[in-house]
Amino acid sequence: MPELRKDxxxxxxxxxxxxxxxxxxxxxxSPFSWKGATGCSFCTxxxxxxxxxxxxxxxxxxxxxxPGWKVRVVPxxxxxxxxxxxxxxxxxxxxxxxxxxxAHEVIIDNPDHxxxxxxxxxxxxxxxxxxxxxxSLDLRRDRRFKYLLIFKNVGVEAGASLEHGHSQLxxxxxxxxxxxxEVKGARHYYEYRERCIFCDMLAxxxxxxxxxxxxxxxxxxxxxxxxxxxxxxTWIVPKQHSIDYAExxxxxxxxxxxxxxxxxxxxxxxxxxxxxNYIIHTSPVNTDAHFSYHWHIEIMPxxxxxxxxxxxxGFYLVFTPPEIAANYxxxxx
Amino acid sequence: MPELRKDxxxxxxxxxxxxxxxxxxxxxxSPFSWKGATGCSFCTxxxxxxxxxxxxxxxxxxxxxxPGWKVRVVPxxxxxxxxxxxxxxxxxxxxxxxxxxxAHEVIIDNPDHxxxxxxxxxxxxxxxxxxxxxxSLDLRRDRRFKYLLIFKNVGVEAGASLEHGHSQLxxxxxxxxxxxxEVKGARHYYEYRERCIFCDMLAxxxxxxxxxxxxxxxxxxxxxxxxxxxxxxTWIVPKQHSIDYAExxxxxxxxxxxxxxxxxxxxxxxxxxxxxNYIIHTSPVNTDAHFSYHWHIEIMPxxxxxxxxxxxxGFYLVFTPPEIAANYxxxxx
Numbered sequence: 001m002p003e004l005r006k007d008x009x010x011x012x013x014x015x016x017x018x019x020x021x022x023x024x025x026x027x028x029x030s031p032f033s034w035k036g037a038t039g040c041s042f043c044t045x046x047x048x049x050x051x052x053x054x055x056x057x058x059x060x061x062x063x064x065x066x067p068g069w070k071v072r073v074v075p076x077x078x079x080x081x082x083x084x085x086x087x088x089x090x091x092x093x094x095x096x097x098x099x100x101x102x103a104h105e106v107i108i109d110n111p112d113h114x115x116x117x118x119x120x121x122x123x124x125x126x127x128x129x130x131x132x133x134x135x136s137l138d139l140r141r142d143r144r145f146k147y148l149l150i151f152k153n154v155g156v157e158a159g160a161s162l163e164h165g166h167s168q169l170x171x172x173x174x175x176x177x178x179x180x181x182e183v184k185g186a187r188h189y190y191e192y193r194e195r196c197i198f199c200d201m202l203a204x205x206x207x208x209x210x211x212x213x214x215x216x217x218x219x220x221x222x223x224x225x226x227x228x229x230x231x232x233x234t235w236i237v238p239k240q241h242s243i244d245y246a247e248x249x250x251x252x253x254x255x256x257x258x259x260x261x262x263x264x265x266x267x268x269x270x271x272x273x274x275x276x277n278y279i280i281h282t283s284p285v286n287t288d289a290h291f292s293y294h295w296h297i298e299i300m301p302x303x304x305x306x307x308x309x310x311x312x313x314g315f316y317l318v319f320t321p322p323e324i325a326a327n328y329x330x331x332x333x
Numbered sequence: 334m335p336e337l338r339k340d341x342x343x344x345x346x347x348x349x350x351x352x353x354x355x356x357x358x359x360x361x362x363s364p365f366s367w368k369g370a371t372g373c374s375f376c377t378x379x380x381x382x383x384x385x386x387x388x389x390x391x392x393x394x395x396x397x398x399x400p401g402w403k404v405r406v407v408p409x410x411x412x413x414x415x416x417x418x419x420x421x422x423x424x425x426x427x428x429x430x431x432x433x434x435x436a437h438e439v440i441i442d443n444p445d446h447x448x449x450x451x452x453x454x455x456x457x458x459x460x461x462x463x464x465x466x467x468x469s470l471d472l473r474r475d476r477r478f479k480y481l482l483i484f485k486n487v488g489v490e491a492g493a494s495l496e497h498g499h500s501q502l503x504x505x506x507x508x509x510x511x512x513x514x515e516v517k518g519a520r521h522y523y524e525y526r527e528r529c530i531f532c533d534m535l536a537x538x539x540x541x542x543x544x545x546x547x548x549x550x551x552x553x554x555x556x557x558x559x560x561x562x563x564x565x566x567t568w569i570v571p572k573q574h575s576i577d578y579a580e581x582x583x584x585x586x587x588x589x590x591x592x593x594x595x596x597x598x599x600x601x602x603x604x605x606x607x608x609x610n611y612i613i614h615t616s617p618v619n620t621d622a623h624f625s626y627h628w629h630i631e632i633m634p635x636x637x638x639x640x641x642x643x644x645x646x647g648f649y650l651v652f653t654p655p656e657i658a659a660n661y662x663x664x665x666x
Contacts, residue, residue: 001415002433004506012510015413016432079651080348080642082334093537094530095559100335100348151641159640170642173337176646177345197427204426226428279645300644307492308484309413309503311633312612314510317413 002320007227009185009197014227014316022231024328027303029274032155033079034163037113041077042110042164050074054105055134057127071127072108073135079104080170087144087173103139103171107131107150113164116154118265125257128167132280133253135169136246140285144169147179147284150245155275158302175284182281183290190292196241198294201225212322214263214329220256223264224322224329230300231320232271234263234329237296245282245295260297266332267301275302336654340560342518347560347649355564355652357661359634361631365488367496370446374410377444383407384484387438388467390460404460406468407662412437413503420477420506436472436504440464440483446497449487451598458590461500465613466586468502469579473618478504480512480617483578488608489511491635508617515614516623523625527531529574531627534558545655547596547662551579552588555596557655557662563633565604567596567662568630579613593630599665600634608635 003016047065054235055073062068075083081102089098109128110120117125136148152167153160175183181265189197205213205223214222222236235257238252248256267276282295303319310316336349341468374382380398388406395401408416414435422431442461448457469481485500487494496613508516522530538546546557547567565611569592571585581589600609615628636652643649 001412001418004431004433006429006431008427008429010510013431013507045530057388081334093541094341094533096339096341098337098339100337149642149645151645153640159638159642168641170645170646172648173476176645177343181646200427203430207427213335260366261461277641277644279641281645298354305490305492306639307486308501308610308612309492310612311610312482312484312509312511313480313503313505314512314514315505324541328410 005227007225007229008189008201010181011185012227012314012316014228014229014318016318016321018321019052021321021324024232024270024272024320026319027271027274029272029303031273032163034114037164040113040162040164042072042106042108042162042166042308043113044069047072050106050108050300051077055131055138057131067111069111071110071131073131074108076104076105076106076168081172098173101144101173103142103145103169105135105168105169107167109133109165109167116165116260116264116268118268120261122254122257122261125261126253129248129253129257130250130258131249132167132169133246136282139169139171140246143172143286144173145285146175146287148282149176150280150282153304154277154280155273157312158275158277160275175287179281179284182292183283186294187290187292196292196294198237198296199241202237202239212326214266214326215254215259217259219252220259222259224326226322228318228322228325231303231318232267232301232325232329233322234267234299234325235296236260236263236299237294241294243283243290243293243295244285245280263299263329266329267299269332270328271301271303276300277302338560340558340562341522341534343514344518345560345562345647345649347562347651349651349654351654354654354657357565357603357605357653359652360564360604360607361607362636364606365496367447370497373446373495373497375405375439375441375495375499376446377402380405381443386409388464388471389448390464395575400444402444403457404443404464407439407441409437409439409501413416414505415517427656431506431574434477434506436475436478436502437500438468440468440500440502442498442500449498449597449601450594451601453594455590455594458594459586462581462586463501463583465500466579466581469615472502472504473579475504476619477506478618479508480505480591481615483613483615484510487610488606488635491608491610493608497637500545506622512614516616516626518558519627520623520625525640529625531570532574533631535570535572542665545659547599547659548592550592552585553592555592557659558606559655561651561655561658562649563635565600565634565658565662566655567600567632567658568629569593569596569632570627574627576616576623576626576628577618578613596632596662600632603661604634609633610635610645 057071389402390404
């Protein structure tokens with residue numbers, strides 16, 4: 001009999017296949033067919049192919065838009081939203097409308113076309129995380145923005161249109177639905193229990209034999225949540241309650257770089273090259289504080305397709321129970 | 334500048350590309366690579382390859398599990414949920430759990446491996462719709478079930494694992510999250526305006542030049558909603574307020590078969606063979622009545638991939654504005 005589990009934050013049920021769990025090789029994941037670096041606008045020496053850079057991290061002195069960078073942030077050439085203009089929200093019959101004000105930036109993770117995060121050095125991953133922080137701190141000074149979404153798509157199946165490793169930041173003029181739900185769920189729990197739901201999730205895992213914990217260091221835990229939506233879904237959560245990613249200090253960035261790199265490395269070892277997304281879940285900006293929220297990173301391997309059942313219900317089918325997924329990830333050397 | 338539009342039912346924002354709309358040929362949709370009928374357990378003469386049928390529609394006298402059927406309903410060989418047992422919900426620390434009680438049935442649309450709904454006769458489509466109704470009426474007699482989800486996956490990209498045309502019905506022991514949200518949104522609107530939001534959507538389209546209306550007949554309208562999530566998303570909505578699909582009468586089934594077949598035919602003509610899901614959105618069962626709800630069918634072509642932006646925010650990027658999509662669909666002969 002499969003098991004139903006309810007996510008305590010957003011009240012989403014998932015169906016966990018505890019009877020005949022899929023092993024990593026049971027997923028029909030085909031390795032990426034790399035097109036290669038030719039003409040890639042994110043590669044070093046092709047700096048002229050992107051719009052002028054917004055910011056870059058470099059270990060050497062360099063002129064903007066020239067080689068020598070470690071991480072480079074540029075405006076998205078085909079932005080989902082546009083930064084120029086006054087935000088104009090209005091009603092249209094029964095609908096609410098707005099012009100498409102926002103920002104859409106690309107964080108080029110590193111100059112090498114073929115390196116993913118597991119192939120970078122710890123310090124190179126720190127640079128990426130520092131670029132996330134710095135862009136988040138800069139963009140929130142624009143009071144039109146209410147949410148700064150940082151995410152990464154890897155592989156065509158996960159929606160990546162370019163194969164050179166990169167992350168994206170989209171600044172939104174309203175708090176998006178999914179964030180509202182999570183923030184609301186955390187607040188409800190906090191109001192009732194006077195504790196943070198994310199802190200309680202970590203405590204629950206620690207008290208229950210660390211079954212779903214992949215690894216931890218001084219400041220972070222990486223684990224497969226009991227009510228994961230996706231097989232091999234893994235979250236990285238700061239141990240100390242903290243609502244806002246951008247408040248992370250350099251010392252914690254070191255720990256986060258290590259655990260992020262190592263977790264992605266283990267996922268790659270177990271699943272082979274596979275499509276995935278990761279998303280930084282953090283609190284809204286330029287709005288009320290959300291003390292009951294707790295920022296974290298959700299890594300979502302895309303090993304199966306979302307179909308009518310998921311779209312129609314919001315239920316998800318989990319083919320590998322998180323306990324078993326975590327065990328695979330734990331065993332990687 | 335792109336346009337942001339808010340869905341008035343579930344408060345979801347979408348980003349509509351009104352500047353450079355994608356035309357049908359701009360989507361990178363590859364035609365299906367058909368594996369063919371060999372060994373297909375849904376084909377006629379292979380009735381012995383499925384579990385024993387639950388129900389069938391036939392124009393001739395036939396023994397169960399033999400040829401001669403027009404629509405055949407069988408238990409799913411690999412059910413997401415299982416029908417035997419007592420529903421057992423319990424707490425586990427901060428989580429809520431349940432055993433996986435439910436039903437998972439497959440409605441085999443027709444005996445021919447290669448026919449989709451657009452290739453069937455009107456009466457053959459009516460048979461499918463009648464099978465939906467009859468299974469829904471039967472399963473709700475089981476008081477453990479709170480929601481009966483009927484949907485269809487077509488094409489690998491939309492999650493179909495078998496290519497022979499079929500639909501699925503999953504009976505769930507709790508009202509799923511997405512349905513709760515929609516029902517709640519409709520109720521809020523009703524409480525405030527004392528009108529149905531779906532009826533108001535239809536009225537809005539009629540008052541605004543029928544721009545997004547694809548076609549209509551006496552009992553149904555097919556249109557591309559102003560705040561669609563997907564390019565070429567099309568809804569079929571009964572004109573008369575009605576909360577429950579299963580209450581549909583034979584006369585309305587005739588009209589629904591016609592408009593469903595014709596809408597899917599037009600989508601296929603415009604987009605070519607493409608992956609899609611459709612889902613019947615209807616009210617929960619064995620629970621409070623939901624007078625403010627209005628059942629309908631949502632057809633969701635899967636022309637692009639859902640990526641980190643959508644997963645992280647709940648925003649959707651719409652590449653073809655619904656006005657333009659509807660215009661393409663309207664023009665098909």
